[in-house]
Amino acid sequence: MLSEDLLSMIACPIGKARLRQEGETLVxxxxxxxxxxKDEIADLLPDHAELPEGCRALADLECVRCGDARVD
Ligand SMILES: [Zn+2]
Structure with a gap:
């Protein structure tokens, strides 16, 4: 588990929104x-993210589609 302090300092690398902890993952x-x-270290590489249902690529994410985030 990550501490609340740490959680409040990190953000989604794509749209910079807050992350919430769910089991061994951050959403x-x-x-x-x-x-x-893994071992208290979050892997925040966009390329390693597990995409939500309905998204097949990072470009399908809501924050990218509405122009708040960019992926190359
Ligand atoms: Zn995000």
């Missing part, structure tokens, strides 16, 4: 990708 509270946490 973006806005666009929904899931990031793995």
């Amino acid at each position: 973006c509270t806005r666009c929904g990708p899931r990031f793995a946490v």
